[in-house]
Amino acid sequence: MDSSNASLHHLSFFELSTNFVSEKFIWPKEENHNANQEEDLDEPIVDLEGFFNGEDDEARQTAELVRSACLSHGLFQVINHGVDLELIKLVHDHVKHFFKLPIHEKMRVGRSTDHSFWGYSFAHADRFSLKLPWKETISCCFHESGPDDPQAAHVFFKSAFGQEFEHIGWIFEEYCKAMKRLSLGIIDILGMSLGVDESHLKEYFQEGSSIMRCNFYPPCQEPGLALGTGPHCDPTALTILHQDQVGGLQVFADHKWKSVRPRHDALVVSLGDTFALTNGVYKSCGHRAVVNKWKERVSLVFFLCPREDKIIVPPENLVSSEKGREYPDFTWSEFLGFTQKHYRVDLATLQNFTKWLISHQTT
DSSP: OHHHHHHHHHHHHHHSSSSSSGGGOOOOOHHHHTTOOOOOOOOOEEEHHHTTTHHHHHHHHHHHHHHHHHHHTTEEEEOOOOOOOHHHHHHHHHHHHTTTTHHHHGGGBBBBBTTSSSSEEOOOOOTSSSOOOSOOEEEEEEEOTTTTTSHHHHHHHHHHHGGHHHHHHHHHHHHHHHHHHHHHHHHHHHHHHHHOOOOHHHHHTTTTOOEEEEEEEEOOOOOOTOEEEEEOOHHHHHHHEEOOOOOOOOEETTTEEEOOOOOTTTEEEEEEEGGGGGTTSOOOEEEEOOOOOOOEEEEEEEOOOOOTOOEEEEOOGGSSSSSSSSSOOEHHHHHHHHHHTTTOTTTTHHHHHHHHHHHHHHH
């Protein structure tokens, strides 16, 4: 990372460490309203044990719960998901250790514009100058690879920090493997809930890369001014999140923001914009993260992405003469490029991408 970007990160870190919120971290009231409201989202808690055991009745009930949530607001929680809770705790411990490092240490893996999904970012200040999120992140890509792949997480951490940090990368990779297995199982459930052949949906994701992002939200003395993450829908297809017990995730449902209650044994699953391959039948989950005046917060986020060159086409049974195509054909590579080069994600990313794509195709 060049010296100007490094200086920007150091300046931002100083501002975040003080007792005031500078202008670049302030969000307009229409995006930060009711940040401290107390109403909880009534999302289903889906027990996956029967589904994974091959019990047909349990699988059907699971699919119905998921369908109800996805028609409404696009989010549910899963328990008995098969991911080792000790592994989740281990990742949390290592993530907290990383974010406690001095800023100059973290900047050794500072994210660059050439590799925007690899490395450390302070408040996305490498991309934006206003409405900065009150957080730090560390991100890496994941795809099934050999032990010496230069893109593997353990290689990334070892090359940046030395041998003593290689094990963090190995733990990240184990976590991502578990998340990928779980996400493909959830894709099966989503297909069942839509009456779609599971192979139609699964073929989009089996060979695709995924993104892991760990978020650290420091305490904020003026939580009514800042946001940990602004209102948006994820551009990816499926998000699996584990939040600590502090809480802060909110979903826009029934025309208001509602909080998602933390559960240490549960993983939060939400739909992103690329699940537009349902032809708009299911909702992308509009969400944000609020900050806490007294407590820091950590969340682990796994984003399932389609293969980059795969054309997003809805199954035939979700298109009819009454309900035509909601969106034109597009690839994940096109949509990803739009969000990285032309547009900051918000609650209307897919709609604006559609307009942009059609105008460029016409041109």
